[in-house]
Amino acid sequence: MSPRTDPWQVYRRLRRVLFGAALVGLGCFGVGFHLARTRHAVTPFYVGLAVWxxxxxxxxxxxxxxxCPRCGEPFSQRGRTRNLLSRRCLHCQLPKWANPES
Ligand SMILES: [Zn+2]
Structure with missing residues (x-):
């Protein structure tokens, strides 16, 4: 399977977006925390926390x-249940990173 046809490539990119967003949010929280301590105000802390x-x-x-690469349903969401740490599709039980055609 070539990297261009790997159906999990999009998943990896979305996961990197999540980690990047969490890091940027953590940076905002750190700035807010610093401002809250230096200015003796609580508002920057809560703004930073909300941004994070x-x-x-x-x-x-x-x-x-x-x-899901096999069934097309959301891989980590079924109804109102969402588990981003799921190791299998919540619909067809396809293991994460598995070839959907096998
Ligand atoms: Zn599935």
Whole structure:
């Protein structure tokens, strides 16, 4: 299987987007924490925290909607249940990173 046809390549990219968003959000939280300590104000802390949580939610949304390479249903979401750490498709039980044609 060539890298161009690997159906998990999109999943890896979305996972990197999530980690990148979480790191950027963590940086914002750190800046907010620093500002809160130096200015003796709580608002920058909560703004930084909200940005961090928001960035994680923003990065997790497309990953949760990633379609399973075998069945086409969302890989890590079934109904209202969402498990981004799932090792198998919640619909067809395809293991993560497995070849969908085998
Ligand atoms: Zn599936």
């Amino acid at each position: 949580v928001g960035m994680i939610a923003w990065g997790a949304m497309p990953l949760g909607e990633f379609p």
